[in-house]
Amino acid sequence: MTERIPIGFTGARGGECRLSWGQIAIWRAIQRLVPDDASLNMSWVTALEDEGISVDTPLSRITDTVAYAMARHESLRTRVRLDEAGEARQVLARDGVIELELVDAERDGAAAAARQLQRRLTEPPFDYPNEWPLRVGAVRVGDVVTHAVFAICHLVTDRGGLTALVRDVLAGLAGRPTVDPPDRQPYDQALHQQSDAGRRQSEKALRYWQRHLRAVPRSRFGEPDGEPRFVSATLSSPAGDQAVSLLADRERVSTSAVILAAAAVQLARQTGTREAVLQVIVSNRFRPGLADSVGPASQDGLCVIEVGDDELGPVIGRAMRASMQAYLHAQYDPVALDALVAQLGDVDLSCSFNDRRFDMQTPVSAAPGVSADGLRDALPRTTLTWEPVDHYGARYFLHVNAVPGVLDLTLFADTSVFDPAKVEEHLRGIESLLVTEALGALAVTA
The missing domain is CATH 3.30.559.30 (Nonribosomal peptide synthetase, condensation domain)
Structure with a gap:
């Protein structure tokens, strides 16, 4: 049996601005791969007991972790929309509701059910302007959740940032949410890059590119x-x-x-x-x-x-x-x-x-x-x-x-x-x- 559980979340702020330079790089990679852009999606399964994260885990631990992650990491509540000129912009929501897909299974079939759920959450491309860039699921045996499943759009982060996200999610699943403030959010990064200091940084880098682009062959x-x-x-x-x-x-x-x-x-x-x-x-x-x-x-x-x-x-x-x-x-x-x-x-x-x-x-x-x-x-x-x-x-x-x-x-x-x-x-x-x-x-x- 499958059930959808709504999870409300509230972060510190909302807003809209240009994409950061890193977001632009990922957005362009996505556009080059359409309609196969789902190949860039990332996902993982946490076997809560087998991995020593927690035992007898209630569903509330999963929903609390999702709400905590959505509030802590602004990229999880950021969608991308095109403005009238066709420029992609990031739209950061302060609050909202995300659904968790809950699957009930027998104990000996829980791991297989988690793998199937992972495929189901990972394979479809994301609806970038309308869907949260995170999909979550869980497998429950009786009253206990045995597996938590997460799929994210590449716009949330790259592989370097995925480590920090997984670490924070595991801390939440273990009942010990991270309290240290997160590193720079993509929204702040984008605002910095539009500032005078950001433009100077870009201009310095582009002078390097201009010097070395002359070595690039016209056709190799x-x-x-x-x-x-x-x-x-x-x-x-x-x-x-x-x-x-x-x-x-x-x-x-x-x-x-x-x-x-x-x-x-x-x-x-x-x-x-x-x-x-x-x-x-x-x-x-x-x-x-x-x-x-x-x-x-x-x-x-x-x-x-x-x-x-x-x-x-x-x-x-x-x-x-x-x-x-x-x-x-x-x-x-x-x-x-x-x-x-x-x-x-x-x-x-x-x-x-x-x-x-x-x-x-x-x-x-x-x-x-x-x-x-x-x-x-x-x-x-x-x-x-x-x-x-x-x-x-x-x-x-x-x-x-x-x-x-x-x-x-x-x-x-x-x-x-x-x-x-x-x-x-x-x-x-x-x-x-x-x-x-x-x-x-x-x-x-x-």
Whole structure:
């Protein structure tokens, strides 16, 4: 049996203003994926007893937690509407009512019921102007809630802010709601960005973009062969993970910089250029007030890496320095950047790099026991899997996935300009560059 439970909430304020720059970035990503924009939705299930959160949990604990989260985090009660000029604006509600979908189940079927509820809440796209960007549900066995289910629209936050939101929700479910004030709300962020200080920050970043956009090729892949056709390929390499760890330790840089360098070298070789230009996804959470902000803070940074005729080794340090510059200049007005790009002509910004791991900026120690024989023995365990993709918003988008003990890379590509053979060549080339450089490093120290 399914029942809908209304939950009232009241926050500190309401209002309407422009989107923050981070919200604009997410809004544009959503628009590029329509009608497949539900793929950006995020969700999780909390098994209250199995995870040690609480026992004999009454329904009131769930409804109180939802009301608390809605009041605490303004992005959960923010909807997006278009004004008369077609500009997207955020509308923050001070109060309202959200419904919880309650499912009754037997004890041995509760976990399966929670998974089904998660799919049901996550799969439909959100109605951005009319629906709260949060969907909630619960599974009840008798008088006790066993599972709480949450699905959120990507406009609520990015993956960096999701950690803070989940932490606060779990604290509420455990009966110990967080009392410390939250970090900067998206509404405050948007107002700051419209101020004189915000405009100065944007102008500084855009001067960096203007200097480096000249390095962006007008077309790096050539003319499309027909309509865009997309594919997703994932390379999973235990050997690559060992190699990345060893090289990060040798160069005293992040593992992200090592992977970025290998991608840059391989991309430059396959496109016949001496520089690799990629947009990197920057969380911006190193900035004051944004570490635990439950709101979108990520924007694209422009990363220009000199490759030349070098092998991987010398490029790693350049990739680290180039990525740091990209991170420092990744808060800007996207509309102003559009105008700048339009002035410069048809530059190709279709290549992006996104490290999805939360520890990507942390220098690491070499994996214990890495040896030449171990690297070679691990190579046969590499796998490459393929999935068709109906639509994607970039010609080349390389993701680094959080898979322990494995270098896990997913490349989304438009096969009308970067065909499947080149996609496989690219992913295997990255692995080869990393393993070859690591084997060379081990030979030197032997």
